[in-house]
Amino acid sequence: MNAVDTNVLIYVHDDRDPAKKFAARELVDSLQNGVLLWQVACEYLAATRKLAPQGYTLDDGKQDIDDLRQFWQTALPTWAVFDQSHDVMKRYSLSNWDALLVAACLDAGVQTLYTEDLGAPRSIDGLEIVNPFLVGS
Numbered sequence: 001m002n003a004v005d006t007n008v009l010i011y012v013h014d015d016r017d018p019a020k021k022f023a024a025r026e027l028v029d030s031l032q033n034g035v036l037l038w039q040v041a042c043e044y045l046a047a048t049r050k051l052a053p054q055g056y057t058l059d060d061g062k063q064d065i066d067d068l069r070q071f072w073q074t075a076l077p078t079w080a081v082f083d084q085s086h087d088v089m090k091r092y093s094l095s096n097w098d099a100l101l102v103a104a105c106l107d108a109g110v111q112t113l114y115t116e117d118l119g120a121p122r123s124i125d126g127l128e129i130v131n132p133f134l135v136g137s
Contacts, residue, residue, distance in 0.1 A: 001073070003035045003105055004028060005115030006043040008132060009064070015054050020133050027114060027132050034072035037104045039097070041065050041074075075108035092124055102127060 004027065011017065011024035048061035081103045088106075089099035098118055105113050105127050112128045122129050 001033045001035050001110045002112045003110045006040050009044050035108050036068050036072040037075050038077050081107045
């Protein structure tokens with residue numbers, strides 16, 4: 001299974017960086033066995049405010065999440081994710097939010113997380129973290 005971080009979903013609609021927009025759209029449109037992480041869905045709605053000057057609305061963001069829910073499995077948070085994130089945060093010196101993202105992926109059985117964060121490319125406890133904006137990632 002595969003998941004994308006909030007930044008990838010934002011770039012799908014961000015006209016400020018055409019190269020990242022193209023790469024993000026290609027990835028999201030072609031992603032097989034996608035998992036929509038609860039944290040990503042919530043962060044996405046908050047982050048879409050950056051796109052308001054481009055005419056992108058909160059309703060557009062909600063519709064995008066609704067569309068992804070039709071095609072991707074949804075992974076909801078549990079206390080096990082919270083507990084695992086604490087361990088991941090300590091062992092890999094990640095921020096709280098990045099550790100929660102990694103723990104949610106591990107809990108949901110995600111094998112690959114696409115993000116431009118977390119020092120990608122790298123592997124954490126078997127989770128491959130890939131930066132889709134780096135050539136050869």
